[in-house]
Amino acid sequence: MSVLEASTGIAVIDAGEMPQRRRRRMRLWRVLPPVGVFALIVGGWYTISYYVLDESRRFLLPPPHQIIDVGFLDPINFQNLMRGLWLTTEVALLGLAIAIVIGVAGAVVMSQARWLELSLYPWAVILQTIPVLALVPLIALWTGFGFQSRLLVCVLIALFPIIANTLFGLQSADAGLRDLFRLHGAGRFTRLFKLLFPASLPAMFAGFRISAGLSVIGALVGDLFFKQGEPGLGILIDVYRSRLQTEQMYAAVLLASLLGIAVFLFFGWLGRRVVGKWYQAGRG
Structure with missing residues (x-):
């Protein structure tokens, strides 16, 4: 205790x-609100399972501990879920990588000239608005019902947010800096890599995060439509639904959700590592 604390009786807190x-x-x-909401969800889940649903209808929403016991603690079910998770992860990550390459390249091309944007961007919008269900028969005719079809569906679903966000970021570079680069005679590639790309990184990674979740959805949708080959989580969900194995079905849905969250958080972390410090400083 310091002299000031002893004389005044007031604790002095170090700055x-x-x-x-x-x-x-x-x-x-940051932690308490989501944990509180999670507790409310679990409590409501148990309430519905035990007090709202009759015992004969409890299979519609089995309690969480039963899902964990049957879906994850049973060795056979756990092994099937892990195999399905691996295939779904493979399709989602590969499809996302292809969508990133195509989306960033397309946005760069459209950012170079107004007439290129007017020519190509409407087709990107049309591709986004066409329901995947309408394209499934064509995809099946072109690529069959295997891995390639699932991958193509995943790319189609995840592509547009990357194009839209990257193009927005490339076009958001400061006009004064653009004029400064031109004044010093900087070439097109110099402006692209030293001005436009750095300025577009925040919007670009926002598109990556959106497409990360969509890529998992695309992998599941591809599984549900193209049911040949090794089963992913989408096929397992459909099989468990048809057999009324709801504990296993909810476990597969939970795994798919965790996969989407993991990919989303990874790109959030990567975006903070790449652009976090200088972007936050610039905003401040």
């Missing part, structure tokens, strides 16, 4: 402790 306490408080406030 260095204040930011540390503030950071702990902010972390706590």
Whole structure:
């Protein structure tokens, strides 16, 4: 205890402790709300399972512990789910990678001239608005019912957010900086890689995060439509539904959701690593 504390009876807090306490408080406030909502969801789930549904209809919404016990703790079911998760992850990540390459390349091409954007962007919008169900028969005729078909569906679903966000970011570079680059005689590629790309990174990674979740949806949709080959999570969900194995079905849905969250969080982390510091400083 310091002399000031002994004489006044008032505790003196070190100035260095204040930011540390503030950071702990902010972390706590980030964790508590989602944990509270999760607890409410689980409590409501148990309430519906045991107090709303009759025992004969409890298979419609089995309690969470039963889903974990049957879906994940049973070795055979767990092995089937892990195999399906691996195939779905493979399709989702490969489809997302192809969508990123095509989407970024297409946005770069459209950003180079107004007439290119007017020529190509409407077709990207049309591709986005066509229901995948309408394209399924054509995809089946072109590529069959195997891995390639699932991959193509995944790319189609995940492509448009990358194109739209990357194009928006490329066109959002500061006009004064554009004029400065032109004034110093910078070429097209110099402006692209030293001005437009850095300026577009925040919007680009926002598109990646959106498409990350859509790629998982695309992999599941491809599974549901093209039911040949090794089963992914989509095929397992449909099989469990047809057999009324609801515990396994909910477990597969949970795994698919966790996969989408994991890919989304990865691109959020990667975006903060790539653009976080200077982007936040610029906004501040």
